[in-house]
Amino acid sequence: MNQSFLILGRGIVGQTIADWCAHNDIKYTVIDDTKSPVLINWIEYTHVVKSPGVSLHDPLVQQAYVNNLKVWGDLAFFDNPNKAIVIGVTGTNGKSTVSAMIDHMLEMARIPHFLGGNFGTPAINLSKIPQKGCIILELSSYQLETLPETPIHFDIGILLNIDEDHLEHHKTMEVYAAAKEELLKMSQQTIIVTNDPWTRTIAKNYSGSTLSLEKSQSYWLKDNQLFYRDDCQVELPITTGQHDVMNAAVTWIVGCRLNIDEAIILASLATYKPLPHRQTFVRSIGQVDVINDSKATNIHAVIPSLQRFKSRPIYLILGGVPKFENLDALLPYMQDVVCVYGIGEASGLIEKSLSTKISFKFCQNMDKALQTIYQDLDFDVPSVVLLAPACSSFDQYKDYEERGEHFTTLVNALKDICKTC
Numbered sequence: 249m250n251q252s253f254l255i256l257g258r259g260i261v262g263q264t265i266a267d268w269c270a271h272n273d274i275k276y277t278v279i280d281d282t283k284s285p286v287l288i289n290w291i292e293y294t295h296v297v298k299s300p301g302v303s304l305h306d307p308l309v310q311q312a313y314v315n316n317l318k319v320w321g322d323l324a325f326f327d328n329p330n331k332a333i334v335i336g337v338t339g340t341n342g343k344s345t346v347s348a349m350i351d352h353m354l355e356m357a358r359i360p361h362f363l364g365g366n367f368g369t370p371a372i373n374l375s376k377i378p379q380k381g382c383i384i385l386e387l388s389s390y391q392l393e394t395l396p397e398t399p400i401h402f403d404i405g406i407l408l409n410i411d412e413d414h415l416e417h418h419k420t421m422e423v424y425a426a427a428k429e430e431l432l433k434m435s436q437q438t439i440i441v442t443n444d445p446w447t448r449t450i451a452k453n454y455s456g457s458t459l460s461l462e463k464s465q466s467y468w469l470k471d472n473q474l475f476y477r478d479d480c481q482v483e484l485p486i487t488t489g490q491h492d493v494m495n496a497a498v499t500w501i502v503g504c505r506l507n508i509d510e511a512i513i514l515a516s517l518a519t520y521k522p523l524p525h526r527q528t529f530v531r532s533i534g535q536v537d538v539i540n541d542s543k544a545t546n547i548h549a550v551i552p553s554l555q556r557f558k559s560r561p562i563y564l565i566l567g568g569v570p571k572f573e574n575l576d577a578l579l580p581y582m583q584d585v586v587c588v589y590g591i592g593e594a595s596g597l598i599e600k601s602l603s604t605k606i607s608f609k610f611c612q613n614m615d616k617a618l619q620t621i622y623q624d625l626d627f628d629v630p631s632v633v634l635l636a637p638a639c640s641s642f643d644q645y646k647d648y649e650e651r652g653e654h655f656t657t658l659v660n661a662l663k664d665i666c667k668t669c
Contacts, residue, residue: 250275252292254317256282256308257299261322264370265297268325282308290315297321300366300390303417321394323365325372326385332360332377334401335502336431338387339408339441341549342495343367346408347386348523349499353516354382357508366391382506389414389427395434404505405435406498410446411548413571425450439501441494459497461490469497482510485518488527491552496520525652527553530659534627538659542652544636546571547578553636554581561631563621565614566598567591568639568651575601578638582606586631587624589617593643613644614651618658633659 252275255262262278269276277293279286282302288311296312297320303309304319312319328334337347344367354361360381364374367386377383385402410425418424425446432438438456442448442464451458458466467476469490474481474497484496496517503513522528525542532538539557544550545568554562562585570593587607590598591614599608611617621633635655645651 251294252276254279254288254293254296254312255299256296256302256306259299259301261370261372262297262299264372265322265325268372279308282306290317293317295320297324298394300388301417304393305419318397319394320396321391322371323387323391323394323400324396326374326396326400328377328383328400330376330379330381332379333382333403333506335382335384335404335406336387336400336402336435337384337406337408338389338392338428338431339406340411340413340546342408342491343386343388344523344543345492345526346406346495346498347384349495349517349520350384350502352520353499353503353508353513354384354506356516356519357503357506357512359506359508387431389418389424392430393418393423393427395430399434402431402435404437404439404502405431406439406502407432407447407450408441408495408498409444409548410450411444411546413546413548416571421446429453437505439498441498443494457501459494459501461494467497467501469493474500482514485514488522489552489556492522525648527556528652528656530656533625533662533664535630536625536627536633537631538633539635540652540655540659541634541636542641542648542655544638545640545648547575547638550578550636550638551581553634554578554584557632557634558584560584561586561629563587563589563624563631563633565589565591565611565617565621565633565635565655566638567594568637568641568645569643570594570597570639572597572601572638575638579605589620591617591637591644592639594639614654614658618655618662622662 255278258278258280266278295318337343347367351363362374363384365371365385366388429450438454440451440458442451442458442460460468472484486493486496528540530538530540541553564585566588567590589609589611595610602608611620641648641651
C-alpha cells in the first residue's frame with residue numbers, strides 16, 4: 249500500500265507537511281480542528297502526522313492507535329543526507345536564545361549552518377548542509393514525544409532546564425521530563441544544565457558535561473567566570489543577568505566542542521542581539537523603564553526578570569491562560585514588586601495566590617493595565633514597568649509575540665511626560 253497521511257493541525261508545521269505531500273504526490277488529508285466530531289475512514293491512511301500542539305491524548309490520535317496506524321511528528325521528515333553536525337537544544341526556558349546564540353556564533357565562524365525545528369525553519373524544510381556544516385534543531389517536548397522510527401543522530405544534545413509547564417498537554421511532570429530526555433538518548437555528546445531537581449536526576453544517567461551554579465567536577469559558573477573543575481576557562485562578556493550568562497556558557501562549551509577559535513566565540517557572545525520579547529527595553533518615561541518580557545510564559549521564566557531589575561520598584565503585569573495552581577515559587581523573588589496588575593483568565597487565580605502579600609489590581613486586558621499603571625507611577629522615581637505574564641497568551645492573543653507587540657504599541661503611545669509637569 250502506498251503511503252497516505254492524515255495530518256492533524258494546520259499550523260505552520262501541518263501546512264508544511266501538506267505541501268511536502270503535494271510536492272511528492274502523496275495522498276493526504278488535513279484536519280485543522282481535531283476537537284470537532286469527524287468521521288474518518290481509517291483504512292485509507294497508513295500514517296497519522298500530528299502537529300506539535302496536538303496532544304497524544306487527543307481523541308483522533310487515540311483512534312489512530314486503536315486502528316494500528318503509525319503516529320508521526322514532524323521530526324520523522326528530518327533528513328541529513330550529508331551527515332552534517334546536528335546540535336539539538338531543548339529545555340523549558342531559554343532554548344530559543346541558546347539556539348540563536350549558537351546560530352550567531354556559527355555565522356561569525358563562517359561555518360555553513362541552518363537553524364530550525366521549533367524555532368525558525370520547520371525540520372522538513374531545512375536545506376541540505378555540507379558535511380562540515382551544522383544543523384541546529386530547537387526542540388520542544390511536543391516534538392520529542394513522537395520520534396522517528398529511525399532515531400536522529402545528534403552530535404550534541406543540550407538540556408537547559410525542566411520546570412513545570414505544558415501539563416495541560418503532557419498531564420504529568422514525569423511524562424514531560426521523559427519527553428525532554430529523549431533528545432539526550434539520541435545524542436553522542438550531552439550538555440546538561442543541572443540547576444533544577446529534574447535535570448540533576450536525569451544527568452546521573454549520562455557521562456557528558458554538566459553545567460551548574462555550584463562548584464562541580466564539570467563546568468560551573470561563578471558570576472561571569474566559567475570554570476571547568478578548578479580551572480577558570482573564560483570570563484563571559486554578558487551583562488544582562490545570570491540566566492544569559494548561563495546561556496552564553498552553554499554556547500561557549502558548544503563552540504569549544506566544534507573547535508571554533510575562542511576569540512570568535514567571545515566576539516559572537518559580545519555582539520549577540522537578544523531575541524524580541526525577552527526582557528526587551530521598550531522606552532523610558534521620565535525615570536521609569538518599560539520592559540517587554542512577553543516570552544515569560546511560565547513562572548520560572550519570570551524569575552530572571554525580577555532578579556535583573558531588583559532594587560527598583562517594579563510594576564508587574566501578570567496573566568493570560570494560567571499554567572500554575574499558585575504563585576508560591578515566584579513569591580520569594582517579588583520583594584521589589586509594588587503592585588501586580590492582572591489580565592486575562594488567570595487574574596482571579598493570581599489575586600488568590602497573592603492574598604494580602606502584594607497589592608493587586610484586576611485590569612482584565614493590556615489597555616486597562618497600562619492605563620492603571622500610568623496613573624499609579626511616580627515618573628520621578630527610578631522604577632520598572634514589567635510585562636512578564638507567567639502565562640500563555642491564547643485567551644486574548646494569537647501568541648506571545650502578538651501580546652508583546654500590542655504591549656509595545658500601547659507603551660509607545662503613552663505621553664512622554666510626568667503627571668506633575
